[in-house]
Amino acid sequence: MHPGVIVETRQNFKPRLLVVDDERDMVALLQDVLTRAGFEVDGVDSGAAMREALARRPYQLVLLDLRLRAEDGLTVARELRQTSSVPLIMISGSSDETDRVLLLELAADDFLLKPLSSRELVARVRAVLRRYGDVAAPAAALPEPDAPRGDRLRFGNWVLDTGARDLRSRSGTPCELTPGEFRLLEVFVRHPRRVWSRDQLLEQTRSLDTEVFDRTVDVLILRLRRKIEPNPRHPQFICTERGMGYVFAAEVVRV
Helix, strand or coil: CCCCCCCCCCCCCCCEEEEECCCHHHHHHHHHHHHHCCCEEEEECCHHHHHHHHHHCCCCEEEEECCCCCCCHHHHHHHHHHHCCCCEEEEECCCCHHHHHHHHHHCCCEEEECCCCHHHHHHHHHHHHHHCCCCCCCHHHCCCCCCCCCCEEEECCEEEECCCCEEEECCCCECCCCHHHHHHHHHHHHCCCCEECHHHHHHHHCCCCCCCCCHHHHHHHHHHHHHHCCCCCCCCCEEEECCCEEEECCCCEEC
8 A cells, every 4th residue: 555645434534516507606505414424425516517527537426406597407417417326416596396206217316406405415315315325435445336235026018126216128128217116116016915105105215395395296197107017008017006005016025
């Protein structure tokens, strides 16, 4: 080992977060709260600066403001999702239902409303990081993409790899899923034959806002059925239990 080189260990590793917001006061606030919570936090003010930062160093999570002045935060999020699987939390001053459906469907792992509660912010960040695995370990210690940790679960003509966060047909054809779709499908596949209410599915797939937002589940299920069901109008896997919720009706086998 080269003298003077400091190696990050499990004990001293701090997850690195990137805040993207064009309001300096908001960036400073988020950096202060998250730094005191034990994270390393960088701040930038645009999508272009975000891309440069991500090219320079790895980040464990990005917090992105939806209403950037010079560009559309949703477009920035879509572009990020095309090039990276880094966890993403969107922040907005709007409680519009359409915004939340789009964000959770197309890009984001979670959604926070301004004004932010410091305690809720830290809790949401930690919850998202937990979904993506062992955040106490440095990036170099994480498994390589060709040897992910997790289960391979088969149902129908599909194989869900929870370690690689990947869904493929038995012939190997990939099925692209958004983060929200993947989390919901994983919950179903891990608990076949169980009836879930919308609230229970929300609780399992993301942190709840103060307002119950159960239409998100319906939209995710609609999109999942279109992707995995032989006939989405007559689903074999994700079935509706009238008056109760949804059930994953297929047999699941660990492979």
